[in-house]
Amino acid sequence: MKSAQTYILIMLIPILFGCNKNLEKEVITIEKGKVGMIGYGSLMSKTSMEKTLKRTYQDSVYLVHLKDYQRSWDFFSSVLNPKRDFFYSKDNDTIQIYNGIALNITESDKQKMNCVLFFITPEELAEFDIREKGYDRIDVTNKIEEYEFKGGKVYVYKADAGHTYNYELKDNTVLPKPYFDLVTKACDSIGVKFRQEFESSTKNLDKVTVLANSDVFWIDKE
Numbered sequence: 001m002k003s004a005q006t007y008i009l010i011m012l013i014p015i016l017f018g019c020n021k022n023l024e025k026e027v028i029t030i031e032k033g034k035v036g037m038i039g040y041g042s043l044m045s046k047t048s049m050e051k052t053l054k055r056t057y058q059d060s061v062y063l064v065h066l067k068d069y070q071r072s073w074d075f076f077s078s079v080l081n082p083k084r085d086f087f088y089s090k091d092n093d094t095i096q097i098y099n100g101i102a103l104n105i106t107e108s109d110k111q112k113m114n115c116v117l118f119f120i121t122p123e124e125l126a127e128f129d130i131r132e133k134g135y136d137r138i139d140v141t142n143k144i145e146e147y148e149f150k151g152g153k154v155y156v157y158k159a160d161a162g163h164t165y166n167y168e169l170k171d172n173t174v175l176p177k178p179y180f181d182l183v184t185k186a187c188d189s190i191g192v193k194f195r196q197e198f199e200s201s202t203k204n205l206d207k208v209t210v211l212a213n214s215d216v217f218w219i220d221k222e
Helices: 002-023 046-053 122-131 177-190 192-200
Strands: 026-029 035-039 062-078 084-090 093-096 099-120 135-139 147-150 154-159 173-176 209-211 217-220
Touching (some): 099 122, 099 192, 122 135, 177 209
Parallel strands (some): 026 147
Antiparallel strands (some): 062 099, 084 217
16 A cells, blocks of 8 residues: 555645746746836837837737736726717717727736737836827736736826716727727737637726717817
């Protein structure tokens, strides 16, 4: 009996140590003077990201998963304008547009979402903060499934309370099709599986009206 127990123990040791080894994460050392940035919407688009950088991005890009978050179409910002009002037609009715919808992230225990990770300077980070008006920048250094980090932090943008849509405004809030196309084309450029995972880890698209620019008209105020 003792020999049998010893044999079983010997067989289990490499299995157990092998499992522990698989759980170890690769460590990324963030270069001095750089920070990590997670892109899950328009920042997945290299073209869009480079417009804010004002340069060609040549650093590393990683495909990663953000843990305990889920993507959602529930960031909103007002399009009310002192010079003109915007409208679209629906079911023979004219509806004024009050807000535009964009992507956001929400806390979701044990969920994860696919995204991209890139690296920028603190000065460039300040420009992204200006670009992402209505979002708070939060630290997610310890929320990346595949990697651990040394030497710097990793950030993501999350809508602040004043820009998180509660779906009570209904038809007066729309998702601009150019933004939707920008995001989905960025996913498609990465690959079919990435796009499929994007769809499965994103909430509320079925609740919004996607509106092309050609469907929008306006009336100037006197």
